[in-house]
Amino acid sequence: MPEGNCGRGGEAEIAGEDAGPALPGAARRYGAVVVLGAVGALLPLVLPGPGWLTGPVDWPRVGLLAVLNVCWGALAQGGPTPCLRLLRAALFGRRRPAAPPSAPERAGPAFLPVLFAGVLMLPPAAAALVALPAALTAAVPPPRAGRRVWNASQLALSAFAAAVLFRLLPGPELLLGSRFPVAVLPALAAVLLFCLVNCALVSGMRRLVRPGLPCTPPPGAVLLPALLHGAGGLMVAVLWQGPYGAFAAVLALLPFSISAWVSAQGHRERTAHQATVQALVQAVEIKDAYTRGHSERVGRAAVLIARQLGMAEDRLRTLHFAGTLHDVGKLGVATELLRRNGPLTEAERRAVEVHPVFGFELVRGIDFLGEARDGILHHHERLDGRGYPNGLAGERIPEFARIISVADAFDSMTTTRSYRRGRPVAEAVTELQRCAGSQFDPAMVWALVEAVRLHGWEPALPPPGGWDGEVPDIPLGVPEPARRPAGDLLPGAP
Numbered sequence: 001m002p003e004g005n006c007g008r009g010g011e012a013e014i015a016g017e018d019a020g021p022a023l024p025g026a027a028r029r030y031g032a033v034v035v036l037g038a039v040g041a042l043l044p045l046v047l048p049g050p051g052w053l054t055g056p057v058d059w060p061r062v063g064l065l066a067v068l069n070v071c072w073g074a075l076a077q078g079g080p081t082p083c084l085r086l087l088r089a090a091l092f093g094r095r096r097p098a099a100p101p102s103a104p105e106r107a108g109p110a111f112l113p114v115l116f117a118g119v120l121m122l123p124p125a126a127a128a129l130v131a132l133p134a135a136l137t138a139a140v141p142p143p144r145a146g147r148r149v150w151n152a153s154q155l156a157l158s159a160f161a162a163a164v165l166f167r168l169l170p171g172p173e174l175l176l177g178s179r180f181p182v183a184v185l186p187a188l189a190a191v192l193l194f195c196l197v198n199c200a201l202v203s204g205m206r207r208l209v210r211p212g213l214p215c216t217p218p219p220g221a222v223l224l225p226a227l228l229h230g231a232g233g234l235m236v237a238v239l240w241q242g243p244y245g246a247f248a249a250v251l252a253l254l255p256f257s258i259s260a261w262v263s264a265q266g267h268r269e270r271t272a273h274q275a276t277v278q279a280l281v282q283a284v285e286i287k288d289a290y291t292r293g294h295s296e297r298v299g300r301a302a303v304l305i306a307r308q309l310g311m312a313e314d315r316l317r318t319l320h321f322a323g324t325l326h327d328v329g330k331l332g333v334a335t336e337l338l339r340r341n342g343p344l345t346e347a348e349r350r351a352v353e354v355h356p357v358f359g360f361e362l363v364r365g366i367d368f369l370g371e372a373r374d375g376i377l378h379h380h381e382r383l384d385g386r387g388y389p390n391g392l393a394g395e396r397i398p399e400f401a402r403i404i405s406v407a408d409a410f411d412s413m414t415t416t417r418s419y420r421r422g423r424p425v426a427e428a429v430t431e432l433q434r435c436a437g438s439q440f441d442p443a444m445v446w447a448l449v450e451a452v453r454l455h456g457w458e459p460a461l462p463p464p465g466g467w468d469g470e471v472p473d474i475p476l477g478v479p480e481p482a483r484r485p486a487g488d489l490l491p492g493a494p
Helices: 025-045 059-076 082-092 112-121 124-130 132-137 144-168 171-176 184-209 219-240 245-287 294-309 313-324 328-332 346-353 355-363 372-377 399-414 425-435 442-455
Strands: none
Touching (some): 025 124, 059 112, 112 219, 112 245, 245 313, 245 328, 313 372, 355 372, 399 425
């Protein structure tokens, strides 16, 4: 699905998993209108029009900017760069064996400082043209043709609109006359308009593809990177029109390329982390089909609680990992026990209760999880010290574990399983409040109640076809755990 953020790590993205033939009819019509608009923006290149709209086109400059956009954009994303491939072919010919093909990266199809420089130096139609080669050749997931055309169209329209505004202000005269700082204002306005058009186009597609998703990223996530890239574009334009010409402008792009490349490596690492977590979750859900989707819902509910508590953003991602992986230790529990519809014996129950320790051992060596590992180990502890595996009480229970405990219980109570019917959200909330102070941390319960009140909660639906037989309607009630003998603590006990 399309994601719009004109300033993230040099990306101006765009197309997503829902682009292509599977799009709803309204989304396809909307995409066609955007493509036609982009074609209209390019028409002044071949048809006569107002001088301020067309003007003399410096084709060598257009071509060089387009090549820089392709090559620097790929370099910044850490992907295979066409410029480097051509240089390698010129230097080594066929003597160097080709590298094995790799899966395409989801890279942004533009390098924004170059695009912004084109907006400031070229007529609007030519500025739109600079965006096309990179967008039409970018590595994107299938269906590639639809994604590339969409990317090219919305970027071309954004660049066209920004260049029109810059000429109307009038920016070119101020820029050529080196009238600073007043020349910065039209450039700033053009960059902001580029981002507004980009976000508006992508948000419209998002709304048509998946109405429930947020349409735009937070303003702070867009404006600051956009201003930085806009400053880079302004510097390139000023240097290009100075005594050293394009050579100085290309050198000025190097710091932005390095910064964007570093950002891309971080994004790639985060993607690898997410893939690792999803692989573990899928393994659990294959083993215990009755909890399918439960892990992700617990992760989402845990983040809702943490946001309500004001947890720092850098910990929210780790908490989401902890909530999503809280039951990974079930991989070490006998499948027959996980799928048992009837009651468990005491020995069987204790065999299931060891799953937090199994989970901790499974993820012990995954460094990026950090404090998520303690959340996995202790998410079945109770505030009164009667939980497992270590019988921790009160503040000795890690914060992540206290959050996940509430999120886990809430989703379990509101989800229909084969052995009992899910309860309404209001009834589950009442049960959590009843157990606050004994089983659950009252602060975490309050945070969940507030988050549900503000954002709502959609309980999971039963699987297609429902469960076999009649699902019993068992009243809620948290059974009191058996008191463990002294010293009967599992590994990791304090």
